[in-house]
Amino acid sequence: MNGNSLGRGSRRRMLAGFAALTAVATVTALAGCSGSTGPGDAGGGDQPSAAAAGDFPSYYPADYQSIVDGAKKEGGDLVIYSNTDQENWAPIFRDFQKKYPFVKISANNLESDEVFQRQLSEMATGNAPADLLVSNATQGWAEYASKPDTTMAYESPELSKLPDFVTLLPNVYAMSMDPIGMLYNTAVIDKELTSIKDLADYVQANKDKMKNKVTTRDVSGAFGFSVSKAWADNATDSWDTLAKVMPFARAETSSGTQKDKITSGEYGAGFLISGAVGFPAEKDAGGLLKFVLPKDGTDVIGRGIAITPKAPHVNTAKLFVDFVLSEDGQNAVAEGGLASYRDNVKPAEGLHTYQEVEEKAGKDNIIVVPYEAASEAEVKEFTDKWNGLLAK
Structure with missing residues (x-):
């Protein structure tokens, strides 16, 4: 595994390392756009929601209703800065609002790094409206959380029922554990691919056809750097594979852009693409697209969620944090195309779990992307080497 212990070593890092460690589209997730019901209706006619009746799990604090009452006094608003697509959010918002129908959600869909940049900028001015930050940019989270007073301390009662790796950093929890894979257009690539090495071999056998037809993630961003470095450091024969495929590749700044251009045929394939984009893309493409968890190494990245230090609500x-970590929340997470991790969530068509990722990619091929910041020297060394291989 490229001179590193990938299988059991990488899994140990998941259990220990995690715990140690602008046009912006604002969507108000009301009944019309999220599938939830309006205020006063819990999805069952005139029946009150379970939360309204104080029906909480036995392991919740006896005074948990006071949090619900406090939320109502806040006006029921919730502002989220995230890099999560509305398609992924939709079932989560729907089911959360069934439980708490008085809540109105505004979720900004930002770039991975912009989540932190915007929050820090607004904190500096004393006007920071966000209640929650959600991003899967591990380097971005590590740098942001290393600064004082950037997250609020909150220990969810759900943590007692969850694996240790759910705590990514102090006060930062995993909403999902998403695989990073490879997406390809079957109209362009007429061969089944199971690994990034397979893609590299196909490119080498079809050099004229595949010139500039591959895309990978721009490593100048925190997300792109984190997933690319984790794969290069741990995957089987990674740099040999990269040397073959990268001269045919161009970098893009988001998985959504990569998906769109692969769908149109501008690219034939892309690797290190988020499963949050890849799984739904394959499902909706009618056979045109295939999303693969590479057998030579599949990154898995925690999608961090944390409460801001002076959350207005x-x-x-x-x-919301308690909900997304709960059994109901994790089922909604899976329905939205993200990978849930609670054992009670069973894989089904359109639903994806971390356990499914282990099964498809192979446990020994899982590369858990660490929530830690690299030094400037490490960043420069890696990005220079990576970018030096890209198509000229």
Whole structure:
């Protein structure tokens, strides 16, 4: 595995390393856009929601209703800065609002790094409206959380029922554990691919056809750097594979852009693409697209969620964190195309779990992307080497 222990070593890092460690589209997730019901209706006619009746799990604090009451006094607003697509959010918002129908959600879809840049900028001015930050940029999270007073301390009662790796950093929890894979257009590539090495071999056998027809993630961003470095450091024969495929590749700044251009045929394939984009893309493409968890190494990345230090709607934010970590929340997470990790969530068509990722990619091929910041020297060394291989 490229001179590194990938299988059991990488899994140990998941259990220990995690715990140690602008046009912006604002969507108000009301009944019309998220499938939830309006205020006062919990999805069952005139029946009150379970939360309204104080029906909480036995392991929740006896005074948990006070958080619900506090959320109502806050006006029921919730503001989220995230890099998560509305397609992924839709079932989560729908089911959360069934439980708490008085809540109105505004979710900004930002670039991975912009989540932190915008929050820091607004904190500096004293006007920071976000209640929650959600991003899967591990380097970005590590740098942001290393600064003082950037997250609020909150220990969800759900943590007692979850694996240790859910705590990515102090006060930062995993909403999902998403695989990073390879997406290809079957109209362009007429061969089944199971690994990035397979793609490299196909490119080498079809050099004229595949010139500039591959895309990978721009490593100048925190997300792109984190997933690319993790794969290069741990995957089987990674740099040999990269040397073959990268001269045919161009970098893009988002998985969504990569997906769109692969669908149109501008690219034949792309690798290190988020499963949050890849799984739904394959499902909706009618056979045109295939999303693969590479057998030579599949990155898995925690999608971090944390409450901001001076959240304007702190009680509502706590309700949301508890929900996404709960059994109901994790089922909604899976329905939205993200990979849930609770054992009770069973894979089905359109639903994806971390356990499924282990099965498809192979446990020994899982590369858990660490929530840690690289030094400037490490960043420069890696990005220079990576970018030096790209198509000229």
